[in-house]
Amino acid sequence: MLKLTPVERSALRAEAHALKPIVIIGEAGLTPAVIKEIDLGLDSHGLIKVRVFGDDREARVAMYDTICTQLDAAPVQHIGKLLVLYRPKKEVVKESKTRSGKGMREVTIVKPSPSGTKRPSVTKVMIKGNERVTAGGNIRRAKPRQASAKKSALGSK
Numbered sequence: 626m627l628k629l630t631p632v633e634r635s636a637l638r639a640e641a642h643a644l645k646p647i648v649i650i651g652e653a654g655l656t657p658a659v660i661k662e663i664d665l666g667l668d669s670h671g672l673i674k675v676r677v678f679g680d681d682r683e684a685r686v687a688m689y690d691t692i693c694t695q696l697d698a699a700p701v702q703h704i705g706k707l708l709v710l711y712r713p714k715k716e717v718v719k720e721s722k723t724r725s726g727k728g729m730r731e732v733t734i735v736k737p738s739p740s741g742t743k744r745p746s747v748t749k750v751m752i753k754g755n756e757r758v759t760a761g762g763n764i765r766r767a768k769p770r771q772a773s774a775k776k777s778a779l780g781s782k
Contacts, residue, residue: 627699627712637672637701641709646676655688664696667712672701675708728754736762 629637647666650659666673675692677685689708693700702709729751737745752758755767 626693627697629699629701629711634699634701637711638709641672641674641701644672644674644709646674646707648673648675650675650677650679650688652678654684655691660692660695663692663710667696667698667710668715671714672709672711675710677706677708679706730754732758734758734762 647670648659648662653659663673663675677688679685685706685708686703689700689703692698692708692710696710696712698710698712700708701711732750732752734748734750735745736748750764752764756764757767759765
């Protein structure tokens, strides 16, 4: 089980105040599926709230201890039926994509021959992120979005 200093625990309590419970433990209790959901929540958020339905306080405390020991999480706060848990997020290394954002991209344009009897002309062109290829095979810049007269009048105040 992870240990926190009182200062860290206080800061986490303040941060958890605005959170909503992301896992709810029902009548079935602490099933492996619930443990897995709590684990996924801790991986993605780090600090989570769990709501436990049931009136038995000792059972809630036992669940709280079990969750903290099984998932190597720190108990932050236990108020009534709400449990607040913390575990540092795991660093996930994301692989960079070959193409990111709206940079240059290669597009193949196929235009039929004017007479219709010869082969179509195939050309590969690099276009920018703000350009598009029309149905006729021409390259056009994307049009700027229309701005509402009412919204632009409101924003100028």
